[in-house]
Amino acid sequence: xxxxxxxxxxVGGLLCAVAQVIIxxxxxxxARILVSYVCAGVFLTxxxxxxxxxxxxxxxxxxxxxxxxxxxxxxxxKAIDQYGAFGIxxxxxxxxxxxxTAAVVLGFTSALVFPSRPKFKNFISESKKTK
Amino acid sequence: MNLTNEEYGxxxxxxxxxxxxxxxxxxxxxxxxxxxxxGQALQYLYVAVGMDKEIAPVMVSVxxxxxxxxxxGLGLYxxxxxxxGAGTLVPITGFANAVVSPAIDNKAEGLVxxxxxxxxxxxxxxxxxxxxxSVVYGIYYYVMKLMGV
Numbered sequence: 001x002x003x004x005x006x007x008x009x010x011v012g013g014l015l016c017a018v019a020q021v022i023i024x025x026x027x028x029x030x031a032r033i034l035v036s037y038v039c040a041g042v043f044l045t046x047x048x049x050x051x052x053x054x055x056x057x058x059x060x061x062x063x064x065x066x067x068x069x070x071x072x073x074x075x076x077x078k079a080i081d082q083y084g085a086f087g088i089x090x091x092x093x094x095x096x097x098x099x100x101t102a103a104v105v106l107g108f109t110s111a112l113v114f115p116s117r118p119k120f121k122n123f124i125s126e127s128k129k130t131k
Numbered sequence: 132m133n134l135t136n137e138e139y140g141x142x143x144x145x146x147x148x149x150x151x152x153x154x155x156x157x158x159x160x161x162x163x164x165x166x167x168x169x170g171q172a173l174q175y176l177y178v179a180v181g182m183d184k185e186i187a188p189v190m191v192s193v194x195x196x197x198x199x200x201x202x203x204g205l206g207l208y209x210x211x212x213x214x215x216g217a218g219t220l221v222p223i224t225g226f227a228n229a230v231v232s233p234a235i236d237n238k239a240e241g242l243v244x245x246x247x248x249x250x251x252x253x254x255x256x257x258x259x260x261x262x263x264x265s266v267v268y269g270i271y272y273y274v275m276k277l278m279g280v
Contacts, residue, residue, distance in 0.1 A: 005171045012167025012222065013160035019217035020159035024152045030220050031253050034229065035260045037221060042264040046271065059170035062188045063195065064163070064221045068257075071189075072265040080273050088273055092265030099223065102193040103230050103254060106200045111234035111246045114204030 008060030011053065015064040034065055041069020071095045155216050162211070162218030170195055170222075192223050199224035203231045229253035 019033050028036070044050040050070045054061040061067055075095015079087030093100070134142065170191045177187040202208040208228050212219040219225050233249040240249075251258075 001175055004175065005168045008171035009164040009168035012170075013164025013218075016163025016218045016221045017156045017160040019221045020156045021152065023217055024155055030225075030229065031256060033217065033220060034226060034253065035256050038257055038261040039264045042261065042268050046268045057167075059174050059188065059191055060164075060167045063167045063170040063192065063223055065223065065226055065257075067192075068223065068226070069261060069264065072261050073268050076265045076269040077272050080269060080276065085273055088266055088269035091269060092262050095265075096261070098189045099192050099196070100254075100258065102196045103200075103227050104250065106197055107227065107230040107234055107250050107254075108246060110200045110204045110231050111238050111250065114235055116236050116238050 004058060007057045008063075011057035011060035012064055013060075015060075015066060037065040038069040038072070041066035042073045043069070045070045045073035068096060068099065071099070158214060159216045159218035159221075162215035163221055164218075166195070166219070166222040166224055195222070195224050196227040199227040200231050203228045204235065226253070226257065 015037075019037065022028055023030075023033060041050060044053075044066065050061065050066065050073075054067070054070060062070065072092040072095055075093070076087060076091035079091025079094060081087070083090065173194060174187050174191045177190055178184060182190065199208060202211075208219065208224070209232075212225075212228065219228070230250055230253060233252045234246045237245045237249040239245060
């Protein structure tokens with residue numbers, strides 16, 4: 001178990017370190033990094049390289065955004081095996097449905113609940129003043 | 132201290148701060164790695180309490196999204212992200228942060244044009260290009276299957 005956690009640390013850390021080098025060297029914006037990572041995940045899965053990485057590193061490969069691409073590709077392949085050509089348009093989002101739904105629903109809830117930050121700061125400083 | 136040029140060069144090299152790229156990269160490695168290691172520990176826990184092995188990694192992502200969304204709402208995620216760079220961007224927590232942050236900041240514009248639109252300012256391109264690549268891969272996979280490769 002400890003070995004598994006260390007593997008996840010090493011591989012996940014490495015994927016982040018690569019992104020950091022890309023950011024520092026090319027000034028690519030964060031949004032572009034995220035998009036590139038997802039597409040890279042699909043591409044590496046297509047080449048048959050990402051699945052072994054997931055088997056080796058577990059969350060170290062599924063938690064970084066390349067893992068999102070892996071889920072897209074895995075879902076597509078699974079749906080094509082099951083339904084034929086229909087799987088081309090149904091599988092990708094089916095494979096990532098839980099993640100997308102969680103991000104959208106929790107994101108919406110959080111945006112409703114939490115105050116926007118500039119106001120939040122004012123709120124704190126004002127409450128300090130009144131004391 | 133009497134130093135030759137060569138010795139002075141060595142002295143400076145020994146004491147100079149590592150280049151920002153190296154420092155940034157090490158930070159990204161450690162913090163990103165820690166998030167993934169935490170995810171892996173969580174995955175072991177979920178499997179140990181009887182969760183399906185296929186579902187556990189997905190629920191790990193959902194849990195990390197939940198943690199990230201709450202930390203973003205409290206303004207805590209950004210204070211970690213300032214030091215971690217890609218270490219907090221690349222894990223799914225960074226994606227969740229990128230989804231919520233603009234939505235919270237623009238909630239004054241309303242439910243539809245504020246939260247509704249801004250929630251997808253980063254998720255939109257990610258889902259678009261992700262889905263697009265999965266369809267391209269799907270066509271490739273289907274054709275390969277038809278040809279019996």
